Amino acid sequence: MLEIMETDEDVQARGRALSSPVRLRILRLCLHKARTNKEIADVLDLNPATALHHVRTLLATEFLKAEEPRTGNRGAKEIPYRATGLSWGSRMPNAAPVLVETFLQEIDGLNPSEIDVWRLGVRLNDTNRAEMMEKIRHVFEEYARRESDEDGTATSIMLAHHIDRTAD
Numbered sequence: 001m002l003e004i005m006e007t008d009e010d011v012q013a014r015g016r017a018l019s020s021p022v023r024l025r026i027l028r029l030c031l032h033k034a035r036t037n038k039e040i041a042d043v044l045d046l047n048p049a050t051a052l053h054h055v056r057t058l059l060a061t062e063f064l065k066a067e068e069p070r071t072g073n074r075g076a077k078e079i080p081y082r083a084t085g086l087s088w089g090s091r092m093p094n095a096a097p098v099l100v101e102t103f104l105q106e107i108d109g110l111n112p113s114e115i116d117v118w119r120l121g122v123r124l125n126d127t128n129r130a131e132m133m134e135k136i137r138h139v140f141e142e143y144a145r146r147e148s149d150e151d152g153t154a155t156s157i158m159l160a161h162h163i164d165r166t167a168d
Contacts, residue, residue, distance in 0.1 A: 010061075011091060017061040018092045021102040022046070023054050027063055027083045028106070028156060032148050034067045034080035055081060063087050088144050096160070103158040121164060133161060 017023055026040055041051035058064040064081045072078040107115055
């Protein structure tokens, strides 16, 4: 995992960069495979200028890096971008609404059979709830640190934990 040395200005800029579901989706797209602005725009059904705005924001905050330019189909220079992994360790205040919206956008159009969902209701005191969340966080961290499997399938997991105010 990358060690992050941040000023308050860096934290604010990175927080703003991560406050967009579109930018989070771009990071996911570029995590395992470098993609050009055109490829990003096509996959996300964006205007290329809009995609470029988001790409530049992610470049400026070091969440994306440009790879060596390549020649495209029509001979034009294309710059592929790859996620740096910096977002994993970055603080993101009030992240829940953005992460939930990103998740909903990512699963939009998938068949129900393509989504595994688990839901659990438990009654835990503060100590046991903290222990459960730490164990789950540890599993996420372990897999986030692993190298990608070349023969693997890109997959995403979202975990949302909340206090159930209706169950009391």
